[in-house]
Amino acid sequence: MKTKIKTLIHLPLLWMLPIVLLVSYPMVQAQQIQDQFNEYKGEVRDSQTGDAVSSAFLSLDGSNISTVTNTEGEFSLKIPVRITEGTVTVSNLGYKSKTISLEYFKKENTIIELDENFEELSEISVFTANDAKQLVQTMLSKTGDNYIDDPTLMTAFYREAIKTRWRNVSLAEAVVRIHKKPYTSMGKDDISLVKARKSADYKRLDTLALKLRGGPFNNLYSDVMKYPEYLFRPNELNDYTFSFDEPTRLNNRYLYVVNFEQINKELPWFFGKLFIDAQTSSLVKAVYELNVDNRNVASQMFVRKKPSGARVHPVNVQYEIDYRESDGKWYYGYGSAQLEFVVNWKRKLFNTKYTVNSEMAVTDWERRPEEKVKKDDTFLSQSVVMADDVSGFTDVRFWGENNIIEPDKSIQNAIEKIQRQIERSN
Structure with a gap:
């Protein structure tokens, strides 16, 4: 024991x-850093209920830059200013993933709605393990x-x-x-x-x-x-x-x-x-x-x-x-x-x-x-x-x-x- x-x-x-x-830790000049990125804020919601989607994953495609939503569905995503075009994929378990143009994102109040997955999965042939x-x-x-x-x-x-x-x-x-x-x-x-x-x-x-x-x-x-x-x-x-x-x-x-x-x-x-x-x-x-x-x-x-x-x-x-x-x-x-x-x-x-x-x-x-x-x-x-x-x-x-x-x-x-x-x- x-x-x-x-x-x-x-x-x-x-x-x-x-x-x-x-x-x-050293504090660098804040304004210099601020000029190096664009920050986009918003919420991820359920498209049917309007409820917040927590722990949703937002990732800038073609890069390793990402963030997640908090328990209230809110997010902040910072992108280097040199990146002016691109797409962001938003995903969460039980929802259909959504790919959105970077142009859609705003400094504040960017609303992203995810649709639930209603597909009947138990009959899909890819599930072969028993x-x-x-x-x-x-x-x-x-x-x-x-x-x-x-x-x-x-x-x-x-x-x-x-x-x-x-x-x-x-x-x-x-x-x-x-x-x-x-x-x-x-x-x-x-x-x-x-x-x-x-x-x-x-x-x-x-x-x-x-x-x-x-x-x-x-x-x-x-x-x-x-x-x-x-x-x-x-x-x-x-x-x-x-x-x-x-x-x-x-x-x-x-x-x-x-x-x-x-x-x-x-x-x-x-x-x-x-x-x-x-x-x-x-x-x-x-x-x-x-x-x-x-x-x-x-x-x-x-x-x-x-x-x-x-x-x-x-x-x-x-x-x-x-x-x-x-x-x-x-x-x-x-x-x-x-x-x-x-x-x-x-x-x-x-x-x-x-x-x-x-x-x-x-x-x-x-x-x-x-x-x-x-x-x-x-x-x-x-x-x-x-x-x-x-x-x-x-x-x-x-x-x-x-x-x-x-x-x-x-x-x-x-x-x-x-x-x-x-x-x-x-």
Whole structure:
């Protein structure tokens, strides 16, 4: 039993550790950067209901420039000024992809509507697999064929928001470089920091929440195809049950949907869905959770240090990973993680419930087959906790030419409240 717990503790989950990494970055002349790109803003909506389409992927065709919509369907897409013509493809699971001329995009209020897919897929002849576990085995065995096989430098935007009950109390954001190793390599990916900012309402935030370990590594390690050991290795598939769900479609690709569930439920156990391309057996998307009903073991997995008199345990752990395709090769494109945990204090009537939402989206990338990574002080460790930089939130030009995920209205309101609280306390 102890051996199993030790293995689980090394999972890429949102741990807590009291280490603070102070970060700094140079501020370049904002107007010079502003002149180098055009920024287009708008919303992606369901064409029938008008509802926001979250996590929709917008990509400038013929390039690696991309972004995703926030939970309210809003997007911001920055294109270098030298690119005056082109098309942007907008896609999301369950919707028909749409290719739109760059001329259609406006500085503000660009409305894009996506149509749902209503095609009956179960009878389509491309779905020939009849053994779900064997399909997953094939998926894992074809990593070298289907995924990037060169060292790759990725630019990504990372956001981590901490909420206590219904109130946002902390927000950290960063532009990072992911030094991605080939998918067939055993080497771990590295992350270096370009710029970052953070703001927190410390009067509403227990010190526990300030010690969350991992930062962008939590999202990066959810990359199932690069790190199968964190979910299931090829030789461990007998520890799971697999079954087919109704198939679906994305970007005109037909996808198997495979449900999976860990058999042994004595310890925290994984369950979720895999979306697998019917033609190439590539994993296109994964959505999975960790059942944490076993509070004692779950606490050991997540809590590395806590104050005396406090009991901390997770109550909900969810992950999502999306892959993108370019020239027949797939790569990490977007990852999100959500952790809810409860803090019970001795001699306190009510507990405190926290929700930590983090997401990371790759916005640009290039292959670097000959490059050898030389680490410097911008490289992050897995124990990173970003320091505060309140001023960054007041500068609308802070991110410059970097593509980011637009902040939700709830986050924007939270920052305003946090700033007012900080101003009153100074």
